[in-house]
Amino acid sequence: MFRIGNVQLASNLLLAPIARYCDLAFRLVVRPLGGLGLAYTELINPRGLLERTPQSMRLISTEPADQPLAVQLCGCRADELAEAARWCEAQGFAVIDLNMGCPVKKVWQRGGGAAMLRDPETAARVAEAIVKAVRIPVTVKIRLGWDDSTIVAPELATALEAVGIAAIAVHARTVAQRFSGPARLDEIARVVRAVRNIPVIGNGDVRSPADARAMIERTGCAAVMIGRYALREPWVFRDTHALLTNGTVPPPPSVDERIALMNRQFEHLLRLHGERRAMLAFRQRVTWYASKLGIRRIACEPLRHALHADEYWRWIATVPEIAGATASDR
Ligand SMILES: Cc1cc2nc3c(=O)[nH]c(=O)nc-3n(C[C@H](O)[C@H](O)[C@H](O)COP(=O)(O)O)c2cc1C
Incomplete structure (x- = not known):
C-alpha cells in the first residue's frame, strides 16, 4: 500500500500524464488490468477550466471506473491555480498535481511548466497557494532543472515539502535534455535525500518491471511513474506489482x-x-x-x-x- 497525504492507493505504481495519449479511453483499459495505484489527467490550463472551455472539459472528463485520478494543472498564476484546484476538489478528484516540468516552449514562455524550475522560491509560493486552497493532497511533478548547470530538484523538493506538498514526482532529466539521454537515477536519489517525510515518485525510462524495481532499489524512491512504455505495454503495472510483491512476473498476455x-x-x-x-x-x-x-x-x-x-x-x-x-x- 502507498499513500499520498491521506489518500490510500492500491499500489506505488503510477501512470504518467502524457498529453493526447494517457486520456480517459486509455485509463479505462489500463485500470482493470491491475497493479495501478494512481493515474493523472494530462496537463490542463487552469484558466481553461475556470472558463469551462470545451477542450478543458474534455481533458478533465472522467468516469467512476477511472478512479483514483489526479488532475494535473499547468499555469503560473497562484490565484487562478488555487481557484481551479478548489473547483477540481468540489468535482471529487483525489489529488491535484502541479506541472513544473513541461519543456514545450509555448507553455514555459507563459511562465508555466518548466519555467518554474528557474525560480524555485516563486514556484514554492505558487504551490503553497494551491495547498492552502484545498483539503485534498497537492503534488508536484518536476524535472531536475533547466540544464546541467542549474540542477534545482533537491532544493526545490525541500521548499515544496516545507509549503505542504504531499509528494513529488521527478522526471530524471533536465529541460535541456528533453527526452534524450538516459534518465539519471542518482539525481532522483538526491531528491529522496532532500525531503524528510513525503514520498518521492521516480520517473523516466522505465521499460520493464525490472527497471521499476531497479529504480526503487537504486534511488530509494517510494513509487514509480511509468509513461511511454505503458502505452505499448499496458500490462506493465500488473507485472511490476507482481514482481515487487511476490518476486515473479505473470505470463504475458495472449x-x-x-x-x-x-x-x-x-x-x-x-x-x-x-x-x-x-x-x-x-x-x-x-x-x-x-x-x-x-x-x-x-x-x-x-x-x-x-x-x-x-x-x-x-x-x-x-x-x-x-x-x-x-x-x-x-
Ligand atoms: C507526448 C508526451 C506528452 C507528455 N505530456 C505530459 C503532460 O501532460 N504532463 C506531464 O507532467 N508530463 C508529460 N509528459 C512527460 C511524461 O509524463 C514523463 O515524465 C516522461 O515521458 C518520462 O517518463 P517515461 O520515460 O516513463 O515516458 C509527456 C511526455 C510525452 C512523450
Whole structure:
C-alpha cells in the first residue's frame, strides 16, 4: 500500500500524464488490468477550466471506473491555480498535481511548466497557494532543472515539502535534455535525500518491471511513474506489482487479450469522441500495439488515412499477422 497525504492507493505504481495519449479511453483499459495505484489527467490550463472551455472539459472528463485520478494543472498564476484546484476538489478528484516540468516552449514562455524550475522560491509560493486552497493532497511533478548547470530538484523538493506538498514526482532529466539521454537515477536519489517525510515518485525510462524495481532499489524512491512504455505495454503495472510483491512476473498476455484490449480502447474512443476524432486518435496507438503483436508497420498503412470505424474493424479481422497467429498463442 502507498499513500499520498491521506489518500490510500492500491499500489506505488503510477501512470504518467502524457498529453493526447494517457486520456480517459486509455485509463479505462489500463485500470482493470491491475497493479495501478494512481493515474493523472494530462496537463490542463487552469484558466481553461475556470472558463469551462470545451477542450478543458474534455481533458478533465472522467468516469467512476477511472478512479483514483489526479488532475494535473499547468499555469503560473497562484490565484487562478488555487481557484481551479478548489473547483477540481468540489468535482471529487483525489489529488491535484502541479506541472513544473513541461519543456514545450509555448507553455514555459507563459511562465508555466518548466519555467518554474528557474525560480524555485516563486514556484514554492505558487504551490503553497494551491495547498492552502484545498483539503485534498497537492503534488508536484518536476524535472531536475533547466540544464546541467542549474540542477534545482533537491532544493526545490525541500521548499515544496516545507509549503505542504504531499509528494513529488521527478522526471530524471533536465529541460535541456528533453527526452534524450538516459534518465539519471542518482539525481532522483538526491531528491529522496532532500525531503524528510513525503514520498518521492521516480520517473523516466522505465521499460520493464525490472527497471521499476531497479529504480526503487537504486534511488530509494517510494513509487514509480511509468509513461511511454505503458502505452505499448499496458500490462506493465500488473507485472511490476507482481514482481515487487511476490518476486515473479505473470505470463504475458495472449494475442487475443492484446487484441481485445486494443478493441476496447477503440470502442471507448468512439463512445467518448465520435468516429472522426476516434480514428485520428487511434492511428498512432495501433502501431504501438501492433509492434507487440508482431504486426509489421507496413501492415498498419491502411489505417493511416482511415476515417471510418468500419475500416478499423475490417483491418483487425483481416491483418495477416493476427489471422495467422498460432493456435497455442490464441
Ligand atoms: C507526448 C508526451 C506528452 C507528455 N505530456 C505530459 C503532460 O501532460 N504532463 C506531464 O507532467 N508530463 C508529460 N509528459 C512527460 C511524461 O509524463 C514523463 O515524465 C516522461 O515521458 C518520462 O517518463 P517515461 O520515460 O516513463 O515516458 C509527456 C511526455 C510525452 C512523450
